[in-house]
Amino acid sequence: MKMGFRWYGAADDPIPLAHIRQIPGVSHVVGALFDLPVGEVWPVERIRALVDEVEAAGMRLEVIESVNIHDDIKIGLPGRDRWIANYIETIRNLATCGIKVICYNFMPIFDWVRTEMRHELADGSFALAFDQSLVEGTAADLLERVQSQAGTTMLPGWEPERLADIEALFAAYADVDEARLAANFEYFIKAIMPVCKEVDVRMAVHPDDPPWPIFGLPRIVKNAADLRRIEAFHDSPYNGFTLCTGSLGENPDNDVPAIIREFVGRGKAPFVHARNIRHTAPGRFHESAHLSSEGSLDMFEIMRALHESGFDGYVRPDHGRDIWGERGRPGYGLYDRGLGIAYLTGLWEAIGKSS
Numbered sequence: 001m002k003m004g005f006r007w008y009g010a011a012d013d014p015i016p017l018a019h020i021r022q023i024p025g026v027s028h029v030v031g032a033l034f035d036l037p038v039g040e041v042w043p044v045e046r047i048r049a050l051v052d053e054v055e056a057a058g059m060r061l062e063v064i065e066s067v068n069i070h071d072d073i074k075i076g077l078p079g080r081d082r083w084i085a086n087y088i089e090t091i092r093n094l095a096t097c098g099i100k101v102i103c104y105n106f107m108p109i110f111d112w113v114r115t116e117m118r119h120e121l122a123d124g125s126f127a128l129a130f131d132q133s134l135v136e137g138t139a140a141d142l143l144e145r146v147q148s149q150a151g152t153t154m155l156p157g158w159e160p161e162r163l164a165d166i167e168a169l170f171a172a173y174a175d176v177d178e179a180r181l182a183a184n185f186e187y188f189i190k191a192i193m194p195v196c197k198e199v200d201v202r203m204a205v206h207p208d209d210p211p212w213p214i215f216g217l218p219r220i221v222k223n224a225a226d227l228r229r230i231e232a233f234h235d236s237p238y239n240g241f242t243l244c245t246g247s248l249g250e251n252p253d254n255d256v257p258a259i260i261r262e263f264v265g266r267g268k269a270p271f272v273h274a275r276n277i278r279h280t281a282p283g284r285f286h287e288s289a290h291l292s293s294e295g296s297l298d299m300f301e302i303m304r305a306l307h308e309s310g311f312d313g314y315v316r317p318d319h320g321r322d323i324w325g326e327r328g329r330p331g332y333g334l335y336d337r338g339l340g341i342a343y344l345t346g347l348w349e350a351i352g353k354s355s
């Protein structure tokens with residue numbers, strides 16, 4: 001297990017690399033070039049500079065999260081081949097710089113969705129929360145709600161310029177049902193796989209978050225059956241998954257340890273997001289500290305499933321709360337993620353030594 005920490009870059013992340021280096025057990029940074037428009041080729045010199053910056057701080061950068069997929073690919077527009085060609089060039093450029101895994105998602109229009117960015121918990125900490133009843137309105141309502149709460153912080157996948165004309169985006173997806181989205185996904189995977197294999201870069205799709213349809217948009221990365229369908233697009237270690245315990249676990253019907261055993265067991269999960277959430281009512285949850293006692297997921301069973309499946313990939317603590325007065329990027333403060341790492345690595349050591 002290679003422990004990593006997501007970092008938004010020196011210009012946009014208040015947490016310096018030197019502080020990440022001091023979290024015991026962290027050897028890897030998970031990064032991206034966040035300023036490039038979706039679909040544009042990532043230049044080698046920009047990627048190289050990021051890798052060099054992380055290495056100069058005493059860590060490695062081998063996982064990119066994310067290289068986002070252009071909407072034309074997801075919608076299946078005639079222009080998609082141009083965007084796929086760009087994506088392939090980006091894969092090659094990342095491989096040149098030593099990148100091994102690309103995390104991405106295949107969600108229409110929205111990346112992860114929350115309805116509350118600072119939900120106060122009983123202990124006075126703040127966490128991200130979701131309430132299905134608040135997404136029954138229009139997407140524009142939610143966008144306004146989220147943007148007003150996040151202040152000036154841009155959420156990944158919620159780029160204002162892309163979402164400015166949200167009605168046009170919804171219109172473009174009008175004919176894209178679940179079957180068509182899956183077909184467009186398969187087209188994309190089949191197009192990129194030969195290059196992934198050639199340059200040894202593993203694709204790892206992140207589950208939909210939350211793992212059910214919102215605003216009438218189809219979602220096709222929600223559960224074990226969906227992952228099996230994606231796996232069948234092209235059965236290869238290069239067509240894999242980011243197993244996000246929080247995202248999958250937001251649906252109480254998902255047996256997260258069983259999903260880990262199945263897909264890690266088949267060598268299809270090079271990357272794991274380990275975090276906990278608490279279900280508070282049907283369609284409602286908030287994020288929590290990583291400990292099993294703080295949420296609805298059994299993190300011991302999750303780490304044991306990883307251990308017993310021989311997991312040797314990359315992991316990161318995913319989201320954390322704002323604690324100790326920190327006002328971090330939503331979900332990405334330093335302290336609670338640091339505590340999460342200490343807990344996860346403690347479980348890992350205990351499971352290893354007692355097995």
Ligand SMILES: [Mn+2]
Pocket residue numbers: 206244246247273318
């Ligand atoms: Mn995640």
